Every structure is written in C-alpha cells, then in structure tokens.
Amino acid sequence: MAWTPPRTWVAGEQPTAAIFNTHIRDNFLALDTGPYSYAHLNADVAAGTSGVxxxxxxxxxxxxxxxxxxxGTWTLPPAGRYLVFASISYTANATGSRGIRPVINGVVGQNILVPTVTTATYQATVQIYNEVVLGAASTIKFQAHQNSGGALNLRGDTAGLYSRVGVRRVGN
Known part of the structure; x- marks a missing residue:
C-alpha cells in the first residue's frame, strides 16, 4: 500500500470513512514494514572446525x-529492503581470529573477521549490520568462522545477551 500525503482539513468539513481510510488507516498500513525475525542461541554451541x-x-x-x-535458513516472502544484523560471541581463546558472514540466496556476503586475540580471557564478539534489497522468497543464513587451531564454542544464553541475529523489512 502506498503512502498518501496527509490531508489538509477544512474547517467544518465532515470526515467520511473514505477520507479516514485513505489518509489515516492506509498511511498507518504503509508505515508497517512487515516481516521480521529475531533469534538467539539458548546455550553454547560448537563454532565448527578450525579454519572452516x-x-x-x-x-x-x-x-x-x-x-x-x-x-538455520530464513525465507523472506515479500521483496523489499531488509536490515540484516548479527552479533555472535565466541568463548575466550588466545589464538586465531573469529568471524561471521551472511549467505543470501546462496551467495556469500562480506566476511567480518576479528583478528588474533592476545589473551585467553578475552571473549571475542563479531558483528554485522547491513541493509540489503531482496527479491521475493529470498533466503538468508549466517556462518561462523574461527581458526584457533582447536574447537571453540559460540556463546549462548536464554536472554540472548551473547549471540543473536535478526532480519527486518524496512521498506519497499
């Protein structure tokens, strides 16, 4: 539904259903961006093989x-502009880098990597925040990367404080 410029009311004018529908109801509907999805990891999960x-x-x-x-894959039915964000945290480890990237319609997006960490007590968090134009029935998933030389976990908790992602339609 398209946005209609707000009506300039005239003194003494009688509002009608058609006027209200066009200038109030329909404009509220035009502001509703629609589909969204937010997610988090409930508990720590394996981040995968080192280097993969x-x-x-x-x-x-x-x-x-x-x-x-x-x-692990979201399907977004309507076409439009979407805000895609992710923030994932890794368990502390003193070696290697950590990363995240989106995969949209099977195409790998930009790799976001945090370089080598110098202390075993540092918990690395990697974030992405992009606005993308997607066609109808587009798919998106997220991938993690670490190259510590061993096994690492993505941090999770029931409140979604550590690792979380989201996609939200923000316009046509």
Whole structure:
C-alpha cells in the first residue's frame, strides 16, 4: 500500500470513512514494514572446525507470521529492503581470529573477521549490520568462522545477551 500525503482539513468539513481510510488507516498500513525475525542461541554451541566457515543452525527463533525458518535458513516472502544484523560471541581463546558472514540466496556476503586475540580471557564478539534489497522468497543464513587451531564454542544464553541475529523489512 502506498503512502498518501496527509490531508489538509477544512474547517467544518465532515470526515467520511473514505477520507479516514485513505489518509489515516492506509498511511498507518504503509508505515508497517512487515516481516521480521529475531533469534538467539539458548546455550553454547560448537563454532565448527578450525579454519572452516560453518552454518549456524541452532537458533531459538521469534518469527513474524510470514517469515519461515528451517535448519538455520530464513525465507523472506515479500521483496523489499531488509536490515540484516548479527552479533555472535565466541568463548575466550588466545589464538586465531573469529568471524561471521551472511549467505543470501546462496551467495556469500562480506566476511567480518576479528583478528588474533592476545589473551585467553578475552571473549571475542563479531558483528554485522547491513541493509540489503531482496527479491521475493529470498533466503538468508549466517556462518561462523574461527581458526584457533582447536574447537571453540559460540556463546549462548536464554536472554540472548551473547549471540543473536535478526532480519527486518524496512521498506519497499
């Protein structure tokens, strides 16, 4: 539904259903951006093999009624501009780098990597925040990367304070 410039009311004018629908109801509907999905990891999960980009599939998801989620992949039915964000935290480790990247419609997005950490007590957090234009039925998933030389976990908790992602339609 398209936005209609607000009406300039005339003194003494009788409001009608058609006027209210066009200038109030329809404009509120135009402001509703629609589909969204937010998710977080409920508990620590394996970040994958050192040196390999790995799909994150253990999300606890809060969907709108038009976004579907299955096995780590979201399907976004309507075309539009979407805000895509992710923040993932890794357990502390003194070696290697940590990363995250989106995969949209099977195409790998920009790799975001945090360089080598010099202390075993530092918990690395990596974030992405992008606005993208997507077609109808587009898919998105997120991948994690670490090259510590061993096994690391992505941090998780029931409040979503550590690792979380989201996609939200912000316009046409």
């Amino acid at each position: 980009w790995t799909d994150i599939t253990s999300w606890s998801v809060d969907n709108s009624d038009t976004v579907t989620y299955s096995g």
